[in-house]
Amino acid sequence: MLTDVKKRRVLIPEPNSRFIVVSCPDCGNEQISFDRASTVVKCNICGRVLIVPTGGKADIKGKIVRVLS
Numbered sequence: 001m002l003t004d005v006k007k008r009r010v011l012i013p014e015p016n017s018r019f020i021v022v023s024c025p026d027c028g029n030e031q032i033s034f035d036r037a038s039t040v041v042k043c044n045i046c047g048r049v050l051i052v053p054t055g056g057k058a059d060i061k062g063k064i065v066r067v068l069s
Helices: 002-009
Strands: 019-023 030-034 049-052 063-068
Touching (some): 030 049
Antiparallel strands (some): 019 030
């Protein structure tokens, strides 16, 4: 009976991944990207690598300014 109660609580599962705003440490440009990016993300202004894919959650080299919902 307890398992039935737990199943009812989770009606719609929420994703674990989010869109994030990353600031470039060199030029200060802010870019929106996915926190589980599958490709290398470079700054549009100076070309510095901001996000490197790792097979799961990406390795973020810049500063995360905010998380978008």
